Every structure is written in C-alpha cells, then in structure tokens.
Amino acid sequence: MSDTDHLxxxxxxxxxxxxxxxxxxxxxxxIIEIGVPRVxxxxxxxxxxxxxWPSYGAYVLSFVMIGIYWANxxxxxxxxxxxxxxxxxxxxxxxxxxxxxxxxxxVLGEYLKGAEHRDAAVGFYxxxxxxxxxxxxxxxxxxxxxxxxxxxLAPEYVRFLTVQFLLSLIPYVLAIAMSFLNAWAAVGICVxxxxxxxxxxxxxxxxx
Amino acid sequence: MSDTDHLxxxxxxxxxxxxxxxxxxxxxxxIIEIGVPRVxxxxxxxxxxxxxWPSYGAYVLSFVMIGIYWANxxxxxxxxxxxxxxxxxxxxxxxxxxxxxxxxxxVLGEYLKGAEHRDAAVGFYxxxxxxxxxxxxxxxxxxxxxxxxxxxLAPEYVRFLTVQFLLSLIPYVLAIAMSFLNAWAAVGICVxxxxxxxxxxxxxxxxx
Amino acid sequence: MSDTDHLxxxxxxxxxxxxxxxxxxxxxxxIIEIGVPRVxxxxxxxxxxxxxWPSYGAYVLSFVMIGIYWANxxxxxxxxxxxxxxxxxxxxxxxxxxxxxxxxxxVLGEYLKGAEHRDAAVGFYxxxxxxxxxxxxxxxxxxxxxxxxxxxLAPEYVRFLTVQFLLSLIPYVLAIAMSFLNAWAAVGICVxxxxxxxxxxxxxxxxx
Amino acid sequence: MSDTDHLxxxxxxxxxxxxxxxxxxxxxxxIIEIGVPRVxxxxxxxxxxxxxWPSYGAYVLSFVMIGIYWANxxxxxxxxxxxxxxxxxxxxxxxxxxxxxxxxxxVLGEYLKGAEHRDAAVGFYxxxxxxxxxxxxxxxxxxxxxxxxxxxLAPEYVRFLTVQFLLSLIPYVLAIAMSFLNAWAAVGICVxxxxxxxxxxxxxxxxx
Numbered sequence: 001m002s003d004t005d006h007l008x009x010x011x012x013x014x015x016x017x018x019x020x021x022x023x024x025x026x027x028x029x030x031i032i033e034i035g036v037p038r039v040x041x042x043x044x045x046x047x048x049x050x051x052x053w054p055s056y057g058a059y060v061l062s063f064v065m066i067g068i069y070w071a072n073x074x075x076x077x078x079x080x081x082x083x084x085x086x087x088x089x090x091x092x093x094x095x096x097x098x099x100x101x102x103x104x105x106x107v108l109g110e111y112l113k114g115a116e117h118r119d120a121a122v123g124f125y126x127x128x129x130x131x132x133x134x135x136x137x138x139x140x141x142x143x144x145x146x147x148x149x150x151x152x153l154a155p156e157y158v159r160f161l162t163v164q165f166l167l168s169l170i171p172y173v174l175a176i177a178m179s180f181l182n183a184w185a186a187v188g189i190c191v192x193x194x195x196x197x198x199x200x201x202x203x204x205x206x207x208x
Numbered sequence: 209m210s211d212t213d214h215l216x217x218x219x220x221x222x223x224x225x226x227x228x229x230x231x232x233x234x235x236x237x238x239i240i241e242i243g244v245p246r247v248x249x250x251x252x253x254x255x256x257x258x259x260x261w262p263s264y265g266a267y268v269l270s271f272v273m274i275g276i277y278w279a280n281x282x283x284x285x286x287x288x289x290x291x292x293x294x295x296x297x298x299x300x301x302x303x304x305x306x307x308x309x310x311x312x313x314x315v316l317g318e319y320l321k322g323a324e325h326r327d328a329a330v331g332f333y334x335x336x337x338x339x340x341x342x343x344x345x346x347x348x349x350x351x352x353x354x355x356x357x358x359x360x361l362a363p364e365y366v367r368f369l370t371v372q373f374l375l376s377l378i379p380y381v382l383a384i385a386m387s388f389l390n391a392w393a394a395v396g397i398c399v400x401x402x403x404x405x406x407x408x409x410x411x412x413x414x415x416x
Numbered sequence: 417m418s419d420t421d422h423l424x425x426x427x428x429x430x431x432x433x434x435x436x437x438x439x440x441x442x443x444x445x446x447i448i449e450i451g452v453p454r455v456x457x458x459x460x461x462x463x464x465x466x467x468x469w470p471s472y473g474a475y476v477l478s479f480v481m482i483g484i485y486w487a488n489x490x491x492x493x494x495x496x497x498x499x500x501x502x503x504x505x506x507x508x509x510x511x512x513x514x515x516x517x518x519x520x521x522x523v524l525g526e527y528l529k530g531a532e533h534r535d536a537a538v539g540f541y542x543x544x545x546x547x548x549x550x551x552x553x554x555x556x557x558x559x560x561x562x563x564x565x566x567x568x569l570a571p572e573y574v575r576f577l578t579v580q581f582l583l584s585l586i587p588y589v590l591a592i593a594m595s596f597l598n599a600w601a602a603v604g605i606c607v608x609x610x611x612x613x614x615x616x617x618x619x620x621x622x623x624x
Numbered sequence: 625m626s627d628t629d630h631l632x633x634x635x636x637x638x639x640x641x642x643x644x645x646x647x648x649x650x651x652x653x654x655i656i657e658i659g660v661p662r663v664x665x666x667x668x669x670x671x672x673x674x675x676x677w678p679s680y681g682a683y684v685l686s687f688v689m690i691g692i693y694w695a696n697x698x699x700x701x702x703x704x705x706x707x708x709x710x711x712x713x714x715x716x717x718x719x720x721x722x723x724x725x726x727x728x729x730x731v732l733g734e735y736l737k738g739a740e741h742r743d744a745a746v747g748f749y750x751x752x753x754x755x756x757x758x759x760x761x762x763x764x765x766x767x768x769x770x771x772x773x774x775x776x777l778a779p780e781y782v783r784f785l786t787v788q789f790l791l792s793l794i795p796y797v798l799a800i801a802m803s804f805l806n807a808w809a810a811v812g813i814c815v816x817x818x819x820x821x822x823x824x825x826x827x828x829x830x831x832x
Contacts, residue, residue: 406505
C-alpha cells in the first residue's frame with residue numbers, strides 16, 4: 001500500500017477544486033447546447049422560443065442533477081481520509097461521466113418533441129444519467145475495498161451509503177428499459193428521482 | 209433544524225468558489241454566442257463587423273449584469289452565518305438563472321435589429337434578467353425565514369435589503385410589459401437599471 | 417471615502433480567483449473558435465488542416481497575450497492595498513475586454529488568408545488587443561487617483577508603470593492605422609510587441 | 625538571477641489554480657465538439673448516436689490524457705522550490721498545448737471512420753498528443769538548467785524523471801510515423817501508452 005497517502009488538506013482541496021471546476025463548467029456549458037432559433041417566414045420569434053421547451057426542460061433537469069452531484073461529491077469527500085492513485089483515476093472517470101451529460105441533454109432537447117425519435121432520445125438521456133451514478137458507485141466501492149474511508153464512521157452508516165448508491169442505479173436502468181415502452185413514463189422516472197434527490201441527505205454517523 | 213449547519217469558513221469558500229466558477233464561465237461564454245460573420249459578395253468585412261452592434265451591446269449589458277451579481281453575491285454571503293440543504297439548492301437555482309443568461313443575450317443580439325422580431329427578443333431578454341432577480345429574492349427570503357442571517361445585523365438594514373430585492377423585480381417586469389408597446393423603451397429600462405446598479409451598495413449595519 | 421476598504425487577503429483572493437477564472441476560460445475557449453474543417457472532394461484532410469494556419473497563428477498569439485495579462489494582473493494586484501466599488505467595476509470592465517478577445521481572434525483566423533478582407537480582419541484584431549490595454553490603463557489610473565496603491569512604493573516606480581501602461585497603447589493604435597496600409601506590417605507589430613512582453617517585468621521598488 | 629523568486633506557497637497555489645482551471649475547462653470542453661446528430665429520413669436516432677463511436681472514443685482518450693496531465697502537473701510542481709518569469713511562460717506554453725487538444729480530438733472523432741482521411745486524422749491526433757509532451761519536457765529541462773528544482777531530491781530520481789519525460793516523446797513520434805502506414809496501429813500505440821500512464825507514478829526520493 002505504498003502508494004496510499006494520508007489525505008492532506010491541501011491535497012483534498014486540489015482534487016475538490018478540480019472536480020468543482022469540472023462541475024461548474026459542465027453545468028454552465030449546458031446552455032451552449034441551446035441554439036438561437038432561426039425563425040421561418042410564417043413563424044413568430046415568440047413561438048420559436050416557446051417551441052424550445054424540451055430544451056429548457058432538459059436544461060433544468062441536467063442542471064439540477066449536476067448541482068446535486070456537486071453537493072454530494074463534497075459531502076462524500078469529507079468521509080475519505082486517505083487517497084491513492086487509482087482513486088484519483090476513478091474520480092477522473094466519474095468526472096468524465098459528468099462532463100458527458102451536456103451531450104445527452106442536447107439530444108433530449110432536440111428530439112423529445114417529435115414522436116419518431118423520442119424513445120431513443122429519452123433512453124440515451126437516461127443512459128447519460130446512469131453513467132455518473134456508475135462512476136460514483138465505482139469510486140465508493142473502491143474506497144471501501146482499499147480502506148480509504150474514515151474508520152471512525154459507524155459501519156451501519158457506511159453500509160447505508162453503499163446500499164443507497166447501489167439502489168440509485170435502479171431508476172436509471174428502469175428509465176432506459178421504460179423508454180422502449182413509453183418515453184414519457186421514462187422521463188417521469190428521471191424527473192421524479194431528481195426531485196427525491198432534492199431532499200436533504202442523511203448526516204454522517206460515527207461509531208460511539 | 210437538525211440539517212442546519214453553522215457556516216464553517218471552508219464550507220462557505222467552497223459554495224462561493226463554485227458560484228464564482230459559474231459566474232466566471234457564464235460571463236466568458238457570452239462571447240461564444242457571437243459568431244464570425246460570413247461576408248457576402250457585395251459586403252465588406254468592416255460593414256459585417258459593424259452590423260453586429262446589437263450583439264456587442266447585448267454582450268456588454270449581460271457582462272456587466274453578471275459582474276454585478278458576482279460582486280453582490282459575495283457581499284450578501286458575508287451576512288449568512290448558517291446554511292442548510294435547501295439553501296444550497298436555492299443557490300443552485302439562482303446559478304441556473306445566471307447560467308441561462310447567455311441564451312437570451314444571444315437572442316437579443318440576433319433579433320434586436322430587425323423590426324419584425326424586436327419586441328419578442330427584448331421581452332425575452334428582460335425575462336432573462338428577471339429570472340436571476342427572482343432566484344436572488346427567493347434565497348434571501350428563505351435565509352431570513354430560516355434564521356440563516358447574522359442576528360447581529362441591524363433589523364432595519366435587513367428590512368432595507370428585503371425591500372431593495374423586492375423592488376428590483378419591478379424594472380424587469382416593467383421592461384417585459386413595455387416590450388409589447390415599445391421595444392426600445394424596454395431596452396432603455398434594462399440599460400438604465402444596470403447603470404443604477406453600478407453605484408456602490410449600502411454597507412452592512414449592525415445593531416449597536 | 418467611506419466605500420474604500422482595506423484590502424483583506426481573502427477579499428483580494430476572491431477578486432483574483434474570479435479574474436483568474438475569466439483568464440483561464442477565455443484562454444481555453446480560443447480553441448473552440450477553430451472549427452473542424454469540412455473536406456471537399458478534391459482536397460485531402462492534411463491540406464485542409466494545413467490551410468488553417470492563420471487560425472493556429474491567431475490562437476498562439478492570443479493565448480500568449482492572455483497568458484501575459486494573467487501574469488501581469490497578478491503582479492499589479494500585489495501593489496494595491498485598498499479597494500473600492502468602482503475599482504471592482506473597472507476590473508470587471510477589463511475582464512470584459514479580455515473575454516472579448518476570442519472573437520477578434522476567430523475573425524483574424526478566418527479572414528487573414530484572403531487578400532480581400534485581410535486589412536479589416538487585422539485592424540479589428542489590433543483593436544481587440546487595444547481594448548484590454550485600455551481597460552488595464554483605466555483601472556491603474558483610477559487606483560492611483562484614489563490612493564489605492566501601496567504608498568510605500570517608490571514614486572519613480574509608480575511613475576514608470578504609468579508611463580509603461582500609457583506607452584503600451586501606442587503599438588496597438590499604430591497597428592490599427594497600419595492595417596489600412598499594409599496588413600502584414602500590422603500583424604508584425606502585434607507579434608513583435610507580444611514577444612517584447614515575454615521579457616521579465618521590472619520588479620517593484622519601494623521607498624528607502 | 626535577480627528574477628528568480630523563492631516559491632511562496634500562495635504563488636504556487638495561484639499558478640496551479642490557473643493551470644487547474646485550464647485543465648478543467650479543456651477537459652470539459654471536449655464534449656462540446658460532439659454535435660447533436662442530424663437524423664436523415666432513412667436512419668434512426670439510435671443508429672445515428674451509435675455512429676458517433678469514434679467521437680466517444682476520442683472523447684474518452686483525450687479526457688483520460690488531460691486527467692493524467694492534471695495529476696502529474698500537481699506532482700511535479702511539488703518538486704519546484706523556485707520560479708522565474710520564463711518558467712511561468714513555459715508553463716503557459718504547456719497549457720497552450722493542453723488547451724489545443726480538443727481540436728485534434730474533434731478531427732479524430734470526425735474522420736476516424738471513413739477510410740479516406742483516417743491516416744491524416746490519426747497522425748494529427750498523435751501530433752496533438754506530442755505537443756503537451758514537448759511542452760512538459762521543455763519546462764522540466766528549463767527548471768533543471770536554472771536550478772528551480774528542490775536540491776534535496778536524490779539526483780538519480782531527477783535523472784529518472786528526465787529520462788522518463790524524454791522517452792515519453794517516442795510513442796507519439798512513433799504513432800505519427802505509423803499513421804502513414806497503418807492508422808489503426810497508430811491508434812493502438814496512443815491507447816496503449818495512455819493505459820500505461822494509468823499506473824501509479826514513482827514517488828519522489830530524497831537524498832539521504
């Protein structure tokens with residue numbers, strides 16, 4: 001375990017600062033994917049702007065998701081007391097999934113309205129939400145397996161988090177499956193699950 | 209109130225750093241929305257660059273607005289001594305409104321010149337300015353209702369801010385309404401109100 | 417002078433962090449303006465990539481310029497010991513000029529090659545370099561007029577900087593004028609002046 | 625050596641923060657280069673999204689490369705105890721190479737699939753990977769020549785790094801050469817070398 005460092009404060013701060021940078025940029029880039037509408041002769045600009053509602057909806061949903069991941073990333077990093085090279089790489093992999101999100105968001109905004117491609121757009125978006133959940137789970141499981149997590153935490157609290165992160169994959173898998181049957185129901189799952197995430201997280205509990 | 213934390217310095221710093229990241233990115237992305245002009249046969253590049261004046265104007269106006277919000281965000285955060293999960297979420301909502309601004313800015317730049325769509329473009333832009341004002345007001349009111357604000361502040365100073373934030377909605381609502389009647393007057397309201405914001409803010413007053 | 421604060425360290429850090437954010441984003445956005453070339457039937461991708469040399473050149477020049485401004489911004493901020501609201505606003509104005517630079521850079525990359533629009537493209541680019549030089553000068557003059565600069569600095573060092581910042585406008589004004597006569601000579605001025613900036617700056621001198 | 629400063633902690637932090645900003649932005653901008661596919665009549669959205677696999681692959685490869693550079697940049701900066709103006713400029717040059725990477729990544733994503741332009745696209749991408757390796761080597765050699773590196777480091781460790789950084793150019797030069805013969809083999813070199821980089825770096829060794 002020679003490549004495991006105790007987590008020095010300025011070390012954590014730099015990892016968190018970099019992660020926060022990626023969160024902040026990914027969240028702000030979401031708007032770039034909404035192009036200024038070209039108005040046709042028979043249309044008004046108001047109508048054209050209104051027609052972009054799927055893009056606005058996708059923007060709000062992805063913005064909230066990334067915002068929640070940002071808040072949670074910070075909470076969970078306070079539980080780590082050591083760090084190693086592969087953990088760093090798994091964090092990069094997680095950030096890769098976060099940074100990918102503007103693309104499925106743009107696809108959803110573009111193709112949600114037309115009936116023809118709605119299923120594929122929603123399924124791809126749900127897959128885009130599944131990716132960071134997988135990335136998150138993988139660095140959590142790795143940190144547990146390698147003993148990077150604070151030992152003073154109550155074991156049942158650590159178990160609770162593991163179960164929670166595992167369960168959090170289900171709605172996205174479900175939404176992907178559902179997108180083949182009923183795209184709007186799949187959208188409903190994604191939105192509902194995001195609303196659930198807006199609730200305050202359970203606080204860390206330490207062994208007595 | 210078990211989910212209310214005292215605001216630790218490094219906690220605030222991370223929220224402010226993330227918010228500053230979104231401010232900095234949103235403000236810098238504004239330029240991306242101005243595309244390099246394609247020059248037609250009969251036109252000179254100078255004319256084509258000059259014809260982009262509505263885009264330059266919209267760029268300057270939105271840049272100053274986000275810059276002012278950045279400065280004010282910092283000032284108002286010094287008044288908070290506690291924080292909770294929903295406050296964090298309301299801050300994310302506020303940032304969502306800031307990050308949205310490049311889109312109405314691009315719409316204004318594109319459609320301000322032609323008479324046909326000017327009204328809708330200006331109205332949409334004023335709406336884009338109303339959104340962060342609403343987001344700002346909502347996290348201020350929430351912070352007051354939940355006792356997150358420093359109790360040592362003079363009550364009349366807190367009241368002054370509440371009234372100021374409420375009143376700040378009026379010009380944008382007015383500009384939206386005015387955009388149906390006279391788009392240039394609506395632009396004037398937005399510009400004038402921004403100039404007003406350039407004045408130094410009132411300093412915090414504490415109870416004796 | 418009730419709105420003048422002594423420059424607290426964490427205050428400076430936040431202004432510098434925000435400014436650094438804008439520098440970092442503007443500098444990194446430069447590459448976004450170079451689009452992937454669409455290869456026509458009769459052309460090879462190598463040729464198409466080679467044909468983008470004006471874009472590469474403009475990218476390098478603007479990258480170095482923003483990098484130099486970043487380094488200098490940091491040096492000059494160490495000379496300020498107080499701050500006020502208008503100084504903050506002038507810093508925002510300066511950042512607006514920096515954030516604008518990707519646009520003239522893209523224009524230069526697009527129109528440098530064709531003889532027809534070269535003059536206008538070069539002139540506009542030189543104007544794009546003049547803007548941050550003007551923004552820089554304005555916040556320096558304001559800081560001097562309002563006594564925000566460290567009084568312990570040797571007066572001749574402060575004067576040296578004022579003269580240097582004033583003189584730095586000349587090459588850009590010259591390049592704008594020259595662009596009407598000989599665009600390549602104007603490019604030469606911009607490049608030469610940037611190389612000059614690569615030299616180490618003079619160190620602060622304090623009164624004995 | 626009057627322009628050589630001892631590396632104050634907040635000085636390093638600002639250089640690292642700026643570098644981290646460029647890393648974070650360049651890494652997050654990669655996704656912007658993948659455009660939402662326009663679906664033609666005879667095609668499904670799923671097929672169109674699947675057809676983008678070269679873009680996904682290029683995204684993952686470049687993301688991991690920039691992530692590794694970020695981690696390594698941090699490690700190597702801990703070895704410097706002094707800094708000077710040209711070192712700062714060489715760091716800017718290195719960041720210029722990092723910030724350039726989204727462009728060859730986009731070219732690779734666009735042209736990897738078609739046989740006609742694959743060679744040029746892969747060669748250009750390998751060149752895009754060579755550039756930051758060259759930038760890295762140049763600031764390392766400069767730092768050694770000017771005595772900016774911590775003298776307490778074991779000389780054989782410093783030599784080991786120099787050799788490692790020199791050798792790291794070879795695979796990219798090889799990949800560029802190989803791209804003329806067999807583009808897929810060149811891709812294989814780039815991918816294989818990146819996987820190698822995922823291994824933990826050797827830890828600094830100090831003189832006894």
